[in-house]
Amino acid sequence: MSTSAPSLAAPALREGAFGNAVELVCRECGTTRELGPHYVCAECFGPLEIRYDFPAITREQIAAGPNNIWRYKALLPVPDDIELSPNLEPGFTRLLKADNLAAELGLKNLWVKDDSTNPTNSFKDRVVACALSAAREFGSKVFACPSTGNLANAVAAAGARAGIKTVVFIPSNLETPKQVNSAVYTENLVAVDGNYDDVNKLASEIAGEQDGWAFVNVNVRPFYAEGSKTLGYEIAEQLGWRLPDQIVIPVASGSQLTKVHKSFKELIALGLVEDKPYKVFGAQATGCSPVSEAFREGWDVVRPVRPDTIAKSLAIGNPADGVYVLDICRETGGAIADISDDEVRDAIVLLARTEGIFTETAGGTTVGVLKKLVETGQLDPELETVVINTGHGLKTLDAVTDLVGPAATIAPTYEAFVASGIA
Ligand SMILES: *Cc1c(COP(=O)(O)O)cnc(C)c1O
Numbered sequence: 001m002s003t004s005a006p007s008l009a010a011p012a013l014r015e016g017a018f019g020n021a022v023e024l025v026c027r028e029c030g031t032t033r034e035l036g037p038h039y040v041c042a043e044c045f046g047p048l049e050i051r052y053d054f055p056a057i058t059r060e061q062i063a064a065g066p067n068n069i070w071r072y073k074a075l076l077p078v079p080d081d082i083e084l085s086p087n088l089e090p091g092f093t094r095l096l097k098a099d100n101l102a103a104e105l106g107l108k109n110l111w112v113k114d115d116s117t118n119p120t121n122s123f124k125d126r127v128v129a130c131a132l133s134a135a136r137e138f139g140s141k142v143f144a145c146p147s148t149g150n151l152a153n154a155v156a157a158a159g160a161r162a163g164i165k166t167v168v169f170i171p172s173n174l175e176t177p178k179q180v181n182s183a184v185y186t187e188n189l190v191a192v193d194g195n196y197d198d199v200n201k202l203a204s205e206i207a208g209e210q211d212g213w214a215f216v217n218v219n220v221r222p223f224y225a226e227g228s229k230t231l232g233y234e235i236a237e238q239l240g241w242r243l244p245d246q247i248v249i250p251v252a253s254g255s256q257l258t259k260v261h262k263s264f265k266e267l268i269a270l271g272l273v274e275d276k277p278y279k280v281f282g283a284q285a286t287g288c289s290p291v292s293e294a295f296r297e298g299w300d301v302v303r304p305v306r307p308d309t310i311a312k313s314l315a316i317g318n319p320a321d322g323v324y325v326l327d328i329c330r331e332t333g334g335a336i337a338d339i340s341d342d343e344v345r346d347a348i349v350l351l352a353r354t355e356g357i358f359t360e361t362a363g364g365t366t367v368g369v370l371k372k373l374v375e376t377g378q379l380d381p382e383l384e385t386v387v388i389n390t391g392h393g394l395k396t397l398d399a400v401t402d403l404v405g406p407a408a409t410i411a412p413t414y415e416a417f418v419a420s421g422i423a
């Protein structure tokens with residue numbers, strides 16, 4: 001019996017369909033498997049990830065590429081002609097020196113990697129671009145996902161541009177802007193009465209029954225996940241081919257955090273950056289903090305929780321990569337912490353008023369956790385630190401509508417303005 005998703009027919013892959021990727025390897029037992037629409041190990045059901053055989057790759061070669069994630073195509077499971085296929089061309093977002101926020105938090109040297117400016121306003125455009133390439137090479141008929149919101153936006157938009165049918169599944173209680181941001185691109189937005197973990201389970205079942213459906217974060221997950229590496233490559237390149245000392249990353253499934261770490265290790269192995277220690281920190285909202293809890297308690301396992309937080313894009317109660325996040329944060333000397341919903345709201349306003357960046361609740365979580373880590377002494381304020389903003393505030397307006405608004409509502413007269421006391 002095959003343990004791969006039966007949803008995708010055995011593909012006749014073209015030569016070079018996955019670039020320098022050579023096989024899939026089990027994270028748990030190391031068993032290898034040929035590249036294909038597989039995501040679990042046939043021996044132990046562990047998660048599969050991509051293994052590469054990299055040629056020599058130079059900084060100049062990368063710098064000569066386009067100003068999007070395909071400048072790193074030699075490091076991704078995509079064909080060399082990837083730029084010829086229509087996609088959203090995400091990436092190469094701003095890395096901003098955040099001196100005002102740094103001063104506010106008592107940090108010496110802080111950067112914000114601002115991924116809110118991707119085509120559908122979250123970092124998910126990166127992973128979806130890689131999943132789309134795989135789906136295309138597998139000859140998939142439908143491009144689909146279970147989503148906490150942003151992923152559905154990215155899948156719906158990328159599928160529209162690629163001319164492939166999309167079906168996206170979300171929890172029915174999702175914020176209206178995130179629903180509209182999917183529905184505008186696809187006729188097939190399916191709202192499921194349940195939380196993300198219910199939606200994910202349903203998607204796995206559909207993937208097992210329907211032929212030719214590429215669920216980006218289910219049966220093509222190994223290819224999807226590699227897209228997050230580009231965040232790490234960009235940060236290193238934008239710092240002048242250097243790694244930061246500390247990095248703070250939000251944790252939903254934990255995929256992004258594990259892949260940013262993988263990207264740093266690859267850059268070191270390829271000699272593209274100097275080998276140096278760096279600490280990886282994870283951020284969660286208290287209402288969905290199973291990985292933070294495991295870190296605090298010293299557990300080796302992550303106990304699933306029922307999410308209840310305004311940080312809905314991070315509301316995964318049973319995170320697939322949770323244990324790997326624990327390993328990485330412990331190994332590198334980092335930590336994982338969580339903050340309350342009120343602290344998330346305050347951090348959204350703090351980032352906006354110090355740096356002019358409007359982040360969604362996930363970014364509020366990450367910035368708020370950065371603040372907490374400084375206060376608890378877990379993060380060294382003297383060291384160079386990068387914090388990742390993964391999404392845009394316009395998608396979660398409700399989170400701050402009670403905190404901000406007009407300072408005064410006045411008659412259209414000069415007297416009324418003077419009386420308001422604003423000048
Ligand atoms: C999906 C998402 C994340 C984290 O994703 P992982 O599942 O941990 O890779 C972070 N921020 C935003 C805004 C997201 O949409």
Ligand SMILES: [Zn+2]
Nearest residue numbers: 026029041044
């Ligand atoms: Zn295995």
